[in-house]
Amino acid sequence: MATTTMTMARALNEGMRRAMERDPKVLLMGEDIGKLGGVFRVTDGLQKDFGDDRVIDAPLAESAIVGTAVGLAMRGYRTAIEIQFDGFVYPAFDQIVSQVAKLHKRSKGVYTMGLVIRLPYQGGIGAVEHHSESPEAYFVHTAGLRVVTPSTPHDAYWMIQESIAHDDPVIFCEPKSRYWDKGEVDLDDPGPGLFDAVVRRPGTDVTVVAYGSMVKTALRAAEAAAAEGTSLEVIDLRGLSPFDTDVMAASLERTGRLLVVQEAPPYASVGSEIVATLTERCFYSLRAPALRVAAYHVPYPASRIEDVFRPSVERVLDGVDRLMEYDQ
Amino acid sequence: MATTTMTMARALNEGMRRAMERDPKVLLMGEDIGKLGGVFRVTDGLQKDFGDDRVIDAPLAESAIVGTAVGLAMRGYRTAIEIQFDGFVYPAFDQIVSQVAKLHKRSKGVYTMGLVIRLPYQGGIGAVEHHSESPEAYFVHTAGLRVVTPSTPHDAYWMIQESIAHDDPVIFCEPKSRYWDKGEVDLDDPGPGLFDAVVRRPGTDVTVVAYGSMVKTALRAAEAAAAEGTSLEVIDLRGLSPFDTDVMAASLERTGRLLVVQEAPPYASVGSEIVATLTERCFYSLRAPALRVAAYHVPYPASRIEDVFRPSVERVLDGVDRLMEYDQ
Amino acid sequence: MADELVQLLSPEGQRVDHPDYECSLDDTAILGLYRDMVIVRRICNEATALQRQGQLALWAPVQGQEAAQIGSGRALAPGDFVFPSYREHGVAWTRGIPPADMLRIFRATETGGWDPQRYHCNLPTIVLGDQVPHAVGYAMGIQRDGAEEAAMVFFGDGASSQGDVMESFVWAASFMAPVVFVLQNNQWAISEPTSLQTKIPLYRRADGFGFPGVRVDGNDVLAVYEVSRRALERAREGGGPTLIEAYTYRMGAHTTSDDPTRYRVDAEVEVWRHRDPIERVKALLAREHAVRSSTFEEVAAEAEAIAQALRADVLAMDAPPATDMFDDVYAEPHPWTEAGRAEVLAFAEEAR
Amino acid sequence: MADELVQLLSPEGQRVDHPDYECSLDDTAILGLYRDMVIVRRICNEATALQRQGQLALWAPVQGQEAAQIGSGRALAPGDFVFPSYREHGVAWTRGIPPADMLRIFRATETGGWDPQRYHCNLPTIVLGDQVPHAVGYAMGIQRDGAEEAAMVFFGDGASSQGDVMESFVWAASFMAPVVFVLQNNQWAISEPTSLQTKIPLYRRADGFGFPGVRVDGNDVLAVYEVSRRALERAREGGGPTLIEAYTYRMGAHTTSDDPTRYRVDAEVEVWRHRDPIERVKALLAREHAVRSSTFEEVAAEAEAIAQALRADVLAMDAPPATDMFDDVYAEPHPWTEAGRAEVLAFAEEAR
């Protein structure tokens, strides 16, 4: 078993390198991904090694980046797109929703829309406006897309490869605040499937479901809660469309309490869906209503106050408290 | 009390006429809204009467339609945009999400983004692809926007005027399958507020929440259920962001059973949010988990089979049955 | 206008000299183009009739634009790939797509219609401009494959205002993509005249992006063919993109839902009737190539037979099973989609 | 390049004749422009230092582009309205915006920075191209008001590829909107050279849309001023839009997060150093207008004082209260937003 320690950014880089080595039809496209290696250096060195025919610096037009990747997919290529920051994916929204999501259906399966749209998402890096968005709900709501998000270097390494190899379009959400976190990567064993949820910490009192950046926050909260005698089970969702209802339900049936933690604003979000789905599935197990700890219904604020906007350990613990109070 | 009978399309037309008469800063903009009067004739005659400086036929570019309306708003104008069909709003998504929704905040309230984006939405008219979408969840999730949807000519007449007069941007969703339905319009009394839900039919067993086209479907289902001895309370939501939690909760506390009916696909949708919000608010009143009857997680299908995709009276009744079975 | 318009055949069917282009087609080929146009018009009329009879949800007539579509479509090589919008029935015809397949989306029994890889012809794209970057991306794929092929993409005068179209121009120029943009300027975008989209001729849009633009008489099939052939060759040989503005006219309504009397005058339609794309070839064939009236009658009879077969095919075209909506949404099963399928099946079961 | 570039002042500070433009500014005015540029550069250096010291989250240096921004900004009339992107500190300066306000978004204490109506200057727009249709729409408002005003909008060579920018060209041309598009071609879009966005000079983009495009030496403040003045006058008088390509150079990094050594060579920067926009005006002033070195020292001292005041202001700039995020999201209270406010307040209460 070959394991190595690396950052998530590096793990993504290595994962893409492997995908490109394995399949000559794999291309990368995005703004500044060539010589610069991307603003986060996730594609560092890849253009040098694979050439600018395969690692394509794109003119600045997100709609055309996605639109041309669709055309490349029609010709049999698999393009992993880098959108420079979450907030810049919206100009491509029409191509994603009206074309990427629908062409496999429209062509009765003739076209393989095997493209990946990499979105460095979520906040927590003190950035200016539009650089800290959590747009995943838009894509989860859209039929025809798949959405995943790793929270560890190991998952980043494997999930990017699996997403590129997948025949469906995958919106690949990268928690940018975790790019520089290091972790062990097992280079031989991918572990769970692309859309499987993983129990990161077992517990008995409350099921805490998180994804992306919030997994770390949830784990810290679990640590703190344990010190106070409350046992949190922390689930890393990994797949957002589809998400892993079974793993969440199994946990909820034991704990009777569900808390969803997300960086996105709450309304009509992934958290709403998890609550609605799990409430229906586990109605008789619920000792309290499923609750959410999320951002607020405001545009991402000036980053000097982003720590109030993004769920904190304290807010997770507060959610836990609220849940624990219900059946006492 | 002056009431007249008219179609929803006509009511919208009259409402916009009144808004334009009242306020010279009100403009209309969209594709084919001038001589043609819009593909649904909702703006019929308005260019003739108000001139092409106020009723502006736009070049075919939705992003620029919204973007220029933003600029007009900065200059003090209030533009009611017509997007020709729901499926063509996506090219404007960036302007809506990154600019329209955020400029009031960014300018600390200096800019009034008093614009309206009219979206003929939902299906049921046997149209080709992209002409029957229900994109409301995208906008409800987005902070900074408001979303409303009338279901009757009376509401259409008043809500369009209130939306145009509103200082926040309003996504105005028009259930196109109801454009030709006639109804009484009270020209003097608007009735409930812009975001208020309305109980369209009182009942005792199940609270059915619907909006847009589905209100009619829900009312038909209530009729049928009554014949079989089940009493449905039908709520027309009207406001989607914000929605009227109080009216729904008051009903749910009496019935103990909630069914949300929507034309949009279910995941991470308005229905998910209603279920999540109401489950939390009325946890101890629930006799069954809140359920949804929605479209499916597929692109809008070929319209020859749209009646299976869109919730039908039968599916609503089936949802009611499932709810009623819980506590028996 | 005249001096910027490539024309090889006058409205009266007289040959016209052009400094840069000359007709390379022989009798048989010209008769072939004539035949194509007659058949496509007949298909279009049949479809309109079918719509009137409630057999189609909608139809977008091509009448008046047959030369623009047949001339460009016939210039394509089999290996080229073409990206139509929603009105390119003539182009689809040149790719060998069965007429009934063209009508599937209009009968609303499906959202596609044919196998795009088989015919090297993409499915109709309804969202204005969305197909244009697809063509450019496809062309970038051609480059990477080192193939001598080209992509050709169709869009209208109205669609030319969409950002996606212009971003595609940027890309095509930047990557020297082997793509030919065919802008059919049929003077109208539903009720909006071309003058609302631009104050200068649309072919000049290319000037701003650094590749050639050419305006061709879109009702002159010979000119359209030659201009398209040249542009496609250029693309295949690595010369980069070309914008062709086919200057033509939509003789009918925008679609069968449209009422053009609300926004345009009959006199305008009359003017264009005298520029009919079929009549001028017929005149040429009759005069210059001594094609006999019996041949024209044969073509008409063939078109009639195709129309009748089409009618039969369309009437036989049933709604798909309800569960069709769940097929092919994803390449691998997605549990949310499958949950819908299960619900529909259970419901159908119950109803029985 | 030379023959297409409007230049009135050589890099050496020599006057240059131009057939269409001549300098209308007197000594005082030119000294004023010099002063502006010196101050803006000093502000920029201070901001960079503040960022290095951890006082700003980010900074986007304007160094090298002072003439492009001061020349155009100073050509504006008070009633005109200007739409900057995120690097237009020079333009903001010409609108009277306090330097500290320019830095608020970079200190991440807010997402705006000033009252746009007061200064007739929109807030910085970060999403590339989004501000361009705003300017056109604003200009359409000017038309409807019957006012003699113009809108001016700034964007970069990279942003020129965005659909929104080109759709704005369509609109401006179609409605003859009183808008001046200022494209600062600073040769780079982060790591991407302008040659990736276009193969021909960007000012020629306007040709494809039917309005004038002009390339001006963006490091020549006199030329930028005159070209801008002319375009603004034309706009105000109903002549429609103009595209000005200010050919300049980003001397610094894209932002303080950027590392330009990864993608460009020092020699290139050196070449542009010889074209410095400030030095050439200084040479002119010294030689032709006999401005004494004491005057230059006074300007430097004033710039220094402004920089020090800026530093003090920035250091005094606190994070807003957490509930700031709930203010002004909506013009009227929205219950979902207010629920968040209540939660944050309750939480703060509890923590006390």
Ligand SMILES: Cc1ncc(C[n+]2csc(CCOP(=O)(O)OP(=O)(O)O)c2C)c(N)n1
């Ligand atoms: C993005 C988008 N907006 C609006 C529409 C509705 N629509 C369909 S066809 C059409 C007019 C298109 O005109 P043009 O591009 O000239 O093509 P033509 O119909 O004349 O062939 C419009 C506005 C659409 N399909 N897509």
Ligand SMILES: Cc1ncc(C[n+]2csc(CCOP(=O)(O)OP(=O)(O)O)c2C)c(N)n1
């Ligand atoms: C829609 C969008 N995509 C990507 C970005 C990220 N981004 C910020 S600045 C920049 C380069 C812009 O270059 P240019 O337009 O030439 O302006 P300059 O920075 O040179 O002034 C990029 C890619 C963005 N802000 N908006």
Ligand SMILES: [Mg+2]
């Ligand atoms: Mg047209």
Ligand SMILES: [Mg+2]
């Ligand atoms: Mg630049």
